Amino acid sequence: GENVEQHPSTLSVQEGDSAVIKCTYSDSASNYFPWYKQELGKGPQLIIDIRSNVGEKKDQRIAVTLNKTAKHFSLHITETQPEDSAVYFCAASIGGQGAQKLVFGQGTRLTINP
Amino acid sequence: EADIYQTPRYLVIGTGKKITLECSQTMGHDKMYWYQQDPGMELHLIHYSYGVNSTEKGDLSSESTVSRIRTEHFPLTLESARPSHTSQYLCASGAVGTDTQYFGPGTRLTVL
Numbered sequence: 001g002e003n004v005e006q007h008p009s010t011l012s013v014q015e016g017d018s019a020v021i022k023c024t025y026s027d028s029a030s031n032y033f034p035w036y037k038q039e040l041g042k043g044p045q046l047i048i049d050i051r052s053n054v055g056e057k058k059d060q061r062i063a064v065t066l067n068k069t070a071k072h073f074s075l076h077i078t079e080t081q082p083e084d085s086a087v088y089f090c091a092a093s094i095g096g097q098g099a100q101k102l103v104f105g106q107g108t109r110l111t112i113n114p
Numbered sequence: 115e116a117d118i119y120q121t122p123r124y125l126v127i128g129t130g131k132k133i134t135l136e137c138s139q140t141m142g143h144d145k146m147y148w149y150q151q152d153p154g155m156e157l158h159l160i161h162y163s164y165g166v167n168s169t170e171k172g173d174l175s176s177e178s179t180v181s182r183i184r185t186e187h188f189p190l191t192l193e194s195a196r197p198s199h200t201s202q203y204l205c206a207s208g209a210v211g212t213d214t215q216y217f218g219p220g221t222r223l224t225v226l
Contacts (some may be wrong), residue, residue: 001173032213043120043204043217044157087155093213101162101172102147102215108153 002027002094012021014113019080023090024072032093033073034102037065039086045052047088048075079108085112119140120205120218127195128226135190135221137205144210146188150174151202151220164210165190195225 003026013019025033031052036044050057050064050073057064061080066073077084087109091102118139126134137146144165149157149172159172163182177199178192188207192199202222206215 034214036217041219043219046214046216047215070163089155089157100164101159102145102213104157109155 001002002030002092002103004090004092004103004105006108008088009106009109010109010111012111012113013078013080015072015082017080019077019084019110019112021075021088021090022072022111023074023105024101025092026071027092027094028068028071030092030094033064033066034091034093035062036089037086038089038107079113080112081094081114082112085110118205118216118218120203120221122221123219124222124224126224126226129194129196131195131225133195133223135205135223137188137218137219138186139207139216140186141207141209141216142185143207143214143216144185145208145215146152146182147205147206147208147215148172148178148180148188148190149204150176151204157204161190168181172203195223197225199223200225 006023010083011028034049038044050066061078063076089107091106094101121136140212146163150160158174160176160195161180163169205218208215
């Protein structure tokens with residue numbers, strides 16, 4: 001079955017610097033890769049996603065890149081701000097288009113130091 | 115964005131009690147999910163449903179049960195709570211034909 005590995009488990013960066021979180025997946029049939037942000041006491045919130053027919057997607061300070069050949073994808077946050085501090089999860093779909101399930105990475109606790 | 119609700123948000127209960135965690139969504143999503151989130155943060159799928167009267171067990175074995183009598187409602191029940199059930203429980207939903215899942219705020223369960 002699908003296995004998603006996420007690194008690093010913790011990341012601390014200075015405010016204004018960039019943060020990068022990386023994930024690898026094992027199932028070449030996976031075609032949807034969302035990223036979620038979970039703040040303390042809340043459920044995960046979708047922040048950006050990418051499909052396998054696209055190599056990169058941007059939304060303001062957030063970008064995701066996908067390398068299907070190497071089976072890895074990354075989240076890039078530029079100009080980090082204190083409110084970016086949270087736990088971030090990557091995920092990969094299983095079950096084809098309109099997949100029924102997602103497999104999640106282990107999570108990265110991001111801390112932005114003022 | 116989906117509106118998905120979970121109650122209670124926090125629950126502290128004694129061993130042996132029967133509990134039901136509620137999850138409801140107002141978007142008409144056919145697909146609904148329950149995840150257990152351990153202290154190490156990782157999310158584990160314990161139950162899911164494709165629609166009314168459809169329920170499946172997830173990847174992580176769980177002593178809980180679920181039902182799906184109405185599209186908008188997907189309650190999770192523990193017949194006899196134990197300290198090992200202490201965890202965060204997250205409910206999610208999604209529309210058929212799409213991949214995205216939207217999460218509720220979670221229920222933090224503590225069993226003494």
